[in-house]
Amino acid sequence: MNYLIIPVIDLLDGQVVHARGGRRADYRPVRSPLCPSSEPSAVLAAMLSLRPFSVVYVADLGALLGRQRHDALLENLCTEFRGVTFWVDGGERQPAAYRPGIRTIIGTETGVSATEIGALTAAGADFILSLDFNQFGIIGDAEILARAATWPRDVIIMNLPSVGAAQGPAWPVVGDVMRRTTNRNFYLAGGVRDTSDVTQSIAIGMQGALVATALHAGTLDLSQF
Secondary structure (H helix, E strand, O other), rough: OOOOOEEEEEEEEEEOOOOOOOOOOHHOOOOOOOEEEHHHHHHHHHHHOOOOEEEEEEEEEEHHOOOOOOOHHHHHHHHHHHOOEEEOOHHHOOOOOOOOEEEEEEEEOOOOOOOHHHHHHOOOOOOEEEEEEOOOOEEOOOOOHHHHHHHOOOEEEEEEOOOOOOOOOOOOHHHHHHHOOOOOEEEEEEEOOOOHHHHHHHHHHOOOEOOOOOHHOOOOOHHHH
8 A cells, every 4th residue: 555644743943833723823842642852853753663654744834934944953854864755834835945855845825826836837846735725715826726737746635724623634625626636646634533534535545644643642553554
């Protein structure tokens, strides 16, 4: 099975924080049975002790909030964990300069336009598109949803209100997105509670899931995937 379980670390002020419902101002340093520390290297090492994950998602919340960026910290993580590819969302609207071990995520919440996404895809740029949703719908240019043929190969379906809320993924949103196009790798983000949520995402043809709370809480049976 090529399905990817992708651990998530959210960085803010040099620490890993616990994301809850997209309310970033309320995020606090993570407190986890996996690791007594919120120091990024320690948290990631604890996650990798569960399984040698090949991909890790990093949200640079400092960059997204216009505060402290974590570029140097990310470089250190790449050096320490050389077997990992980091998917990084740092509020970029175009792929960052090549950095070994890092792929750029471009999220619709940045305000990037459908035209810009289409141009990047047509040029063969290496990036991952994050379709970011809140309770009202897509965040950003709604035209991006209507122009699914311009999406890159890898697409994250991110429902921010579901993040850390233990209420399950937003399956209607996922279904609507996936019906718009084929031949894309879709990744579930937000609300993954346990093994059954991952199993359902596999059943509908997704290629992976971003997971944080379920790993910290031990509710995801990794042996099943």
